[in-house]
Amino acid sequence: MVGRINFTASINGQQVGPLDLPEDLMMVELLQEYLNLTGTRLSCGQGVCSACAIIVDDPDGGSRTVPACITGVAWLNGKTVRTIEGIAGRDDQGNPVLSPVQQAFLEHFSFQCSYCTPGFVNAATVLVERLERAPIPVEDVEDAILKALDPHICRCTGYVRYYQAVRDVILSTPGLTIGTVAAAERPA
């Protein structure tokens, strides 16, 4: 007999719950089966491929990704969560406006099948937000991108276009880096 849990959370800015849930429910199942947020992709189910990465916001500022397939609602109860559905903004008419990371992925043709893309978007978003709080020297950007995206597996395009897109966003957004990029390296 599995116990029950009284679950509440902020998901994409919306208050969710209280919901009476099985205490061993994994977050990806809550998102897909209970809340119809199907953008978070279940792939390996073992926390290895990061396709299901979602963002958890720290109340003290800061954010991190966790794999929704192996992170239980028991851990996320009471927390503030963002999924791929919550990344784009809205214009005055309520139309979606892609985030700089999402826009860069499109412009760089970063993905084909897109199955891994929500995870890459969330990881890159967390990275950009971290650099907003704590800029890093330009020469460290590639290492930072590698570290942030390394846990994410893509089986279509390889990784170069994802990496280039994130590099583009970071180097062209004021305030994320310290120092200057050599002219030859500056993205077009």
Add this chain to the structure above:
Amino acid sequence: MIRLLRILGLLVLIAVVAVGVLFWIGRDRGATPPASVDLANLGADQRQQMLERGRWVARAADCAACHTDPDGGSDLAGGLPMVTPMGTLYGTNITPSTEHGIGDYSADDLYRAVAQGVAPNGRNLYPAMPYPSYHRITRADSDALWLWLMQQRPVDKPNRPDDLMFPFNIRPGIAVWNALFRPEAEPFDPQGLENPQGEYLVDVLGHCGECHTPRNVAYALTDDHLAGEVIEGAYAPDLRPDALARRGWSGEDLVAFLHRGLSPQGVMTFRMFPVLSHSTSHLSEDDLSAIADYLADGTQLPGPQQRPPGGATAVDGHTLYLGLCAGCHGDNGQGQPHSSVPLDTNTTAMYRDPLNLIRIIAEGIPERDLAQGERMQAMPAFGGMLSDQQMAELVNYLRERWGGRPGDVTTGAVTSVLEGNESH
């Protein structure tokens, strides 16, 4: 005042004389047995047999555990750091490079280095070289090892200087340590032993006690053979028969653990993972059974058993387990084959010392290609997601639910481990 100075002077004089005597005793490395064969006139078959035996000795003695090149390329070119309370030592180059390795060693030289801890020029080796265990290597095995080592590819990689604090950086001082703690080199004699192969593999070549036997303040092995010790920041568990029985080992599981790196009791972790890949995974089933039998020492090892809870598990620990662990390890700790270990039979939560449990949860474990096709997926590091209090709650939950231990790990103890201040 003058009287006090006289007494002090006398004490200093006595100390100097005592150290001098110990130094003189320690300089004497004892007799070197003659070579087992005429190495200059080996027949082809004999040479082939010795090379095969030498390769077996190198694996059973796990030379690569310390002498491997962490940058890759050679298992024998050295450079691996070994952190001790006295500072950091680096494994040396034991390829047959004449400039940087042991290419100039004779078979006698190798025996003296391995069994007595003395290099050809009389230079003492630090006892990180496990000559207190290897001292019983047979001369035939030492000769076979020499032949095999001299057949390996020389790598001209310079040795990295050790980084030891004073006074441990005074190498001749090891003679004093040797006088007090080095057992006399005495080739292994199987006569009258119940399980000579097991004893030879565990106590001599395998040098298991170098990590699993407690050390005294002088960092020498004590008489509490295989009773468990914290070394290089991890607990090398108690391997005595009653301890193995208490943790639910069976002879079959010990063999599987050494052969594949995995059994219901756990997976090769910390410094045991390279031991698997360089050494035990290459040993025959007969060898591994001999090891298991020797460790059991006639005790019937029961295998995994349901253990009574060590205490009433707290809600907070249960919630943390479901939220962070159960996705891979299962609600009831059943695990997933070939990806996540079962926790209901895992021994890590059964140790009195929570060091390994805390470190594994905090640091995670890289994915592992174990042996014989067995593998384990990576375990994430949760150190950044848990406060020290939450870590204590989770550790206590695991100890009580499956470890048969009380949930008595304090937040302060967790903090101490995570800050690297563990006082062992």
